[in-house]
Amino acid sequence: xxxxxxxxxxxxxxxxxxxxxxxxxxxxxxxxxxxxxxxxxxxxxxxxxxxxxxxxxxxxxxxxxxxxxxxxxxxxxxxxxxxxxxxxxxxxxxxxxxxxxxxxxxxxxxxxxxxxxxxxxxxxxxxxxxxxxxxxxxxxxxxxxxxxxxxxxxxxxxxxxxxxxxxxxxxxxxxxxxxxxxxxxxxxxxxxxxxxxxxxxxxxxxxxxxxxxxxxxxxxxxxxxxxxxxxxxxxxxxxxxxxxxxxxxxxxxxxxxxxxxxxxxxxxxxxxxxxxxxxxxxxxxxxxxxxxxxxxxxxxxxxxxxxxxxxxxxxxxxxxxxxxxxxxxxxxxxxxxxxxxxxxxxxxxxxxxxxxxxxxxxxxxxxxxxx
Numbered sequence: 001x002x003x004x005x006x007x008x009x010x011x012x013x014x015x016x017x018x019x020x021x022x023x024x025x026x027x028x029x030x031x032x033x034x035x036x037x038x039x040x041x042x043x044x045x046x047x048x049x050x051x052x053x054x055x056x057x058x059x060x061x062x063x064x065x066x067x068x069x070x071x072x073x074x075x076x077x078x079x080x081x082x083x084x085x086x087x088x089x090x091x092x093x094x095x096x097x098x099x100x101x102x103x104x105x106x107x108x109x110x111x112x113x114x115x116x117x118x119x120x121x122x123x124x125x126x127x128x129x130x131x132x133x134x135x136x137x138x139x140x141x142x143x144x145x146x147x148x149x150x151x152x153x154x155x156x157x158x159x160x161x162x163x164x165x166x167x168x169x170x171x172x173x174x175x176x177x178x179x180x181x182x183x184x185x186x187x188x189x190x191x192x193x194x195x196x197x198x199x200x201x202x203x204x205x206x207x208x209x210x211x212x213x214x215x216x217x218x219x220x221x222x223x224x225x226x227x228x229x230x231x232x233x234x235x236x237x238x239x240x241x242x243x244x245x246x247x248x249x250x251x252x253x254x255x256x257x258x259x260x261x262x263x264x265x266x267x268x269x270x271x272x273x274x275x276x277x278x279x280x281x282x283x284x285x286x287x288x289x290x291x292x293x294x295x296x297x298x299x300x301x302x303x304x305x306x307x308x309x310x311x312x313x314x315x316x317x318x319x320x321x322x323x324x325x326x327x328x329x330x331x332x333x334x335x336x337x338x339x340x341x342x343x344x345x346x347x348x349x350x351x352x353x354x355x356x357x358x359x360x361x362x363x364x365x366x367x368x369x370x371x
Contacts, residue, residue: 040178041275049302052279061357085113106338173246263296288316306348
């Protein structure tokens with residue numbers, strides 16, 4: 001059995017996700033803070049993600065009968081209690097000793113979907129074992145980075161299947177890491193005892209002999225980067241639905257559909273890869289237009305309020321993912337901190353729905369937005 005996290009108290013004065021972030025700064029050392037809170041380059045995209053949701057205005061409707069209202073949504077054949085999933089975040093034991101186990105317990109308690117990072121600091125089997133028996137849990141998905149060794153990637157996928165994960169979320173927007181200045185300034189390193197445990201045993205990549213005119217990036221690092229052919233290979237190698245995370249261009253969304261992806265996630269990697277990319281809130285309507293009305297579409301990036309969730313649904317998303325906020329909650333109070341973040345988002349979403357006259361999220365369309 002997996003370790004059951006201890007019950008910890010939420011620090012006094014925390015009433016929203018911004019409070020969680022502020023309190024977490026005092027609990028995380030500079031090394032962990034640079035990793036979890038930082039973005040790429042000048043962090044323009046990191047800031048724009050947040051600002052874009054703030055710039056969207058909601059329209060109220062009044063005197064509507066809302067008895068029987070709810071936050072339930074349909075996603076990939078399942079009914080979710082609410083449209084909030086926890087995005088894949090690596091090395092969560094840097095934030096709290098219980099790491100991904102605490103996150104999984106909190107997600108299951110609130111019926112939130114959980115996407116476990118392939119760079120998790122707890123074995124995928126332990127995380128699955130902790131929550132698969134919970135009747136009210138949300139979806140359990142495994143995030144996949146293609147590794148340079150195809151056989152190892154296949155084994156990783158097979159482990160996820162055998163452990164009980166229900167979909168593969170392939171991150172497609174990071175063939176290279178971004179230029180993360182905060183991490184470079186702090187000399188980021190993984191603390192002793194923390195590693196990407198699910199990648200243990202990955203054979204080292206054989207060095208590539210480069211000619212003088214060749215690039216270490218394009219002819220070296222990117223020589224084993226995945227392509228659309230790899231998505232086709234993955235669909236043949238696994239029975240699990242494949243979801244592509246990191247779609248920010250309408251043509252890529254159409255290619256994802258053509259490649260058989262079951263859903264796409266509009267994401268700029270939380271501003272951690274290419275700086276000056278547009279905010280996900282700005283791109284979301286274009287992707288919805290590209291894939292049509294019925295294709296499953298999720299979004300992440302800068303979501304901090306229940307109003308943001310409602311705006312995302314109105315712009316065309318079926319569900320949203322949050323990343324940094326729950327890690328800050330984890331740092332503050334372990335499983336209880338993650339649980340508190342989810343509870344705040346759920347409560348704020350219901351308030352926003354009530355005050356805009358939405359009985360269900362099916363009623364949240366573009367006419368809910370002002371302008």
